[in-house]
Amino acid sequence: MSFKINMLKGISSNFRGEINDETMIEAVFIDSRNKVQNGLFIPIIGERFDGHDFLFGAIESGAVATLWNESKPLPEGLEAEFPVIYVKDTLLALQNLSKNYLQKVSPKVIGVTGSNGKTTVKDLLEAVLCTTYRTHKTQGNFNNHIGLPLTILAMPNDCEVAILEMGMNHFGEISLLSNIAQPDIVIITNIGESHIEQLGSRDGIAQAKFEIIHGLKENGVLIYDGDEPLLNSHHVDLNKIECGYNDTNDYIITNLEQTANGSKFSLNNKYDFVLPLLGKHNVKNSTYSIAVGKYLGLSEHTIQLGLNNCILTSMRMEKKQGINGSIIINDAYNSSPTSMKAAIETVKDLGDFDQRILVLGDMYELGIDERNLHRSVCESITSPITHLFTVGEKGNWISEALLERNTDNIVIRSFESKEEVLENLKNIVNDSSIVLIKASRGMKLETIATSLYM
Incomplete structure (x- = not known):
């Protein structure tokens, strides 16, 4: 990624130091120990730490500018020329900056949530879509209110499709992430029991997952598990694609054969696919990537080439x-x-x-x-x-x-x-x-x- 430092003026007009229009920001980071080049350091205030205490360490690691909570004093000895952009809340500024950068790059955005299978679907989407588009996806578990903006800000300037995983523990969290990402396509993989302690019931989990549509662009599309009654019970006026084993779905999985090396199956008794992954649940996960591929104009042959080359994040079947x-x-x-x-x-x-x-x-x-x-x-x-x-x-x-x-x-x-x-x-x-x-x-x-x- 890269952008001119003057883009930070869209975050705040209150700054000190030299804001040179030719200075490029080539990394955004919150951990002062990470080594970067031409980095923007954004200090986050946590329960047990305050990133503002580590500015000099960030500078040693490659920071050339920082966002700074305006209520915090700058550390003594900071050079007067060092660019400091004052904001009321550094976390909110991080999120706003990511929205601005996303609009600047303007890729197709795919948001993925669900109780299980988010990362597998993310990996499958990348495998399919990178056959045709320049893609960027969430790394590791960077899928929350901090990780998602950092994922966006790590996106290459020529990215054409951004695949963003959205996780949650409580109501309101996915709504926030969706409104940051403004996705063109959203996927709900399934509804399980994860976080039922915080959300009260599987119906509560379904409601929380449906928050992913809050930032969905006009004329965007929702793709989801059509076999799940809790998802089908949410009647929303959207473009929808249902995937699964039931014959009421738009993409119906048929003719499934499984071996120790993967699965063979058909969609709607028409399109045949081979998936080098184990499990009926992963066959369903693959249909979401197939549906997205078809929606974005890929042929069945190209989609199969992508599925052949899928590499899953470790420790998932x-x-x-x-x-x-x-x-x-x-x-x-x-x-x-x-x-x-x-x-x-x-x-x-x-x-x-x-x-x-x-x-x-x-x-x-x-x-x-x-x-x-x-x-x-x-x-x-x-x-x-x-x-x-x-x-x-x-x-x-x-x-x-x-x-x-x-x-x-x-x-x-x-x-x-x-x-x-x-x-x-x-x-x-x-x-x-x-x-x-x-x-x-x-x-x-x-x-x-x-x-x-x-």
Whole structure:
């Protein structure tokens, strides 16, 4: 990215130092430890820190200007020539600057939200659209009120399509992000149970996700999971594209075949696609990128080329060769009951394995009904699953529920530590074993997965 420093005058007319019209800003950063060239440092005030305390460190790291809260004194010894743009609120200024830069570059903007699958859909969209357009997408978890503006401000000047992930914990957050991004296309991947503790119910989650339309441009389009009744119950006067397995959708998934290497399927019994990813849920995730590709004029052949080259962010149904010839599926990035059940169903559908082993752990932010939500996972744990290993206090609730109704002679064991799980797995996996590892991010179950890799 780059813009002339005088663009900052659109944020505030109150400044000091030399605002040279020829000076270019080539990076925007909030962490003074990040090394940049010709950077604009924006100090953010957090609960335990104040970025204004680190201006000299930012200058050493490459800052050539700063936005500055007008109520904060400048540090002694700051050169008089150093450009300082005074604002009332640096976070609000960051957000406004990102809106200005977005308007300057003027790409097509795609906003993505949902309880599960946001990052997978983001990766699929990039894979499909980069065949034809210069694209830019959210990196990592930069999907909140700070991360989204920084993602926009990292966008190259020649970007044609910006793919922006939008996360949330509370009502109002996605509305803010949507109004910053002003998307042309918005996608709601699904409604699960994530953040039900803060939002009260799945209906509350649906309402919060629907905030993504608040900034949608006139004549924009909403693409969403047409199989989800909570999304279909929101009657909005918009251009809509519904995707899913039900025959009421605009894009209907048919003729699905799954193997350990991916999926083959058709849309509307007309267009055939191959997806090198595991799971029925990822087939649905791919239909959102196909719908966007078609909407933006791509052919089915071009879309397939993109799907062929999709590289997912790690720890999302990531399949690797394990010890003793086993197959390990590392889906340990995060979890909710909905996504855990979907991952289990995937393992049940795959290939010829004598041992189908589940390693499941705690799921967080499920509210007062968390015990029942954990126990509900056992509805999917049926033959041909052969082993259930759980870890953690909440994960144990899954084991308890399955013990009460284990009619398939599944081996059930509950462990207190990841080390115990790993020791037992190493003793049983072989070349006819597939192992799924899944829990919420805080459990860090990927340490089990990486210890089992070849």
